[in-house]
Amino acid sequence: MSQPRKIVVLAGDGIGPEIVAATRRVLDQVAVFDYEEHLIGGISIDEHGLALHDDVVDACRSCDAVLLGAVGGPKWDELVAVDPGAARPEQGLLGIRKALGLYANLRPVKPSPALIDSSPLKEERIAGTDLLVVRELTGGIYFGESGRDGDTAHDDCSYSVAEISRITRVAFEAAKQRAVGRDSGPRVTSVDKANVMETSRLWRETVKVIAGEYPEVELDHMLVDNTAMQLVSRPTDFDVIVTENLFGDILSDEAAMLTGSLGMLPSASIGAEGEPGLFEPVHGSAPDIAGRGVANPLATMLSAAMMLRYGLSMPAEADRIEGAVDAVLASGLRSPDLFTGAEGEREAGTAEVTDAVLAELA
Numbered sequence: 129m130s131q132p133r134k135i136v137v138l139a140g141d142g143i144g145p146e147i148v149a150a151t152r153r154v155l156d157q158v159a160v161f162d163y164e165e166h167l168i169g170g171i172s173i174d175e176h177g178l179a180l181h182d183d184v185v186d187a188c189r190s191c192d193a194v195l196l197g198a199v200g201g202p203k204w205d206e207l208v209a210v211d212p213g214a215a216r217p218e219q220g221l222l223g224i225r226k227a228l229g230l231y232a233n234l235r236p237v238k239p240s241p242a243l244i245d246s247s248p249l250k251e252e253r254i255a256g257t258d259l260l261v262v263r264e265l266t267g268g269i270y271f272g273e274s275g276r277d278g279d280t281a282h283d284d285c286s287y288s289v290a291e292i293s294r295i296t297r298v299a300f301e302a303a304k305q306r307a308v309g310r311d312s313g314p315r316v317t318s319v320d321k322a323n324v325m326e327t328s329r330l331w332r333e334t335v336k337v338i339a340g341e342y343p344e345v346e347l348d349h350m351l352v353d354n355t356a357m358q359l360v361s362r363p364t365d366f367d368v369i370v371t372e373n374l375f376g377d378i379l380s381d382e383a384a385m386l387t388g389s390l391g392m393l394p395s396a397s398i399g400a401e402g403e404p405g406l407f408e409p410v411h412g413s414a415p416d417i418a419g420r421g422v423a424n425p426l427a428t429m430l431s432a433a434m435m436l437r438y439g440l441s442m443p444a445e446a447d448r449i450e451g452a453v454d455a456v457l458a459s460g461l462r463s464p465d466l467f468t469g470a471e472g473e474r475e476a477g478t479a480e481v482t483d484a485v486l487a488e489l490a
């Protein structure tokens with residue numbers, strides 16, 4: 129038998145440890161893995177005084193894939209409120225993305241048919257939505273120079289042609305792949321604020337150049353404010369959305385609500401060919417419900433499925449997990465974030481939802 133693949137597990141804060149533990153049970157049901165647990169975020173600040181230790185970066189560099197829960201919580205926000213220079217849990221997440229060169233963040237949004245009623249949007253609007261947000265993850269305002277000068281603060285946004293080109297190629301390649309066997313052709317919507325920002329004008333110019341390599345893919349450009357509106361008014365018209373870091377952060381939370389709950393959205397962060405990717409739910413650490421056994425583990429399980437598909441070349445196992453999650457939702461079982469009280473639904477906590485997924489996989 130070949131060596132089991134090595135997964136570094138960064139459970140993090142809040143509900144992170146609960147949803148990651150649930151997901152490990154599911155992973156163990158489809159294959160044998162070699163796990164290595166490390167600290168990130170607030171728990172790492174408590175232990176080491178910083179959100180990401182160098183040893184953790186080294187461990188991530190030498191594994192096959194990284195599975196992450198969530199970081200952050202009020203405890204550390206309060207420390208920062210008292211001392212603005214204090215370590216922040218989010219530095220751990222941004223640090224690991226940067227250190228591993230994870231420049232492409234893929235956030236697929238496809239409401240499960242069983243959850244259409246949980247979405248705040250009308251069924252006729254969201255039915256058939258199947259889009260992918262490709263978010264640039266290691267540039268822009270998140271990583272620009274920032275600082276304070278007296279009563280003024282600044283955060284710089286910069287992008288290079290090289291950074292824009294590589295994320296654009298990821299989007300076009302993904303669009304081509306998604307269109308295989310589909311009736312409609314591949315489409316990419318590039319989102320910017322080119323009517324105001326210079327980085328957005330460079331973004332648009334560069335996307336146009338790269339699009340020349342993909343004549344079979346239809347491309348349009350959309351301003352970010354308009355995109356925010358179109359996402360809720362006609363989400364089914366989108367295929368692949370490619371955008372810069374901050375716009376992608378905002379739009380992906382908005383798009384997540386199409387699925388009924390932020391608790392359903394997985395993500396994959398990918399870097400250079402052959403380097404380990406990082407897989408995490410889009411939602412945060414939900415400190416308000418941490419430790420109560422009610423967190424929705426499904427986005428983390430679906431992130432693990434993305435890890436199997438994109439990070440470990442195990443597509444059959446990925447299909448199994450996704451199928452099991454769909455089946456559990458179809459059965460009516462709902463964590464509280466998804467529960468609407470409609471007929472056929474039954475409310476359940478993390479353990480019961482996880483047991484149901486395991487039963488589907490057995």
Ligand code: IPM
Pocket residue numbers: 218221222377410
């Ligand atoms: C996300 C999160 C992070 C981000 C935070 C926690 C730093 O919102 O992954 O979308 O802004 O990238």
Ligand code: MG
Pocket residue numbers: 377378381410
């Ligand atoms: Mg976000």
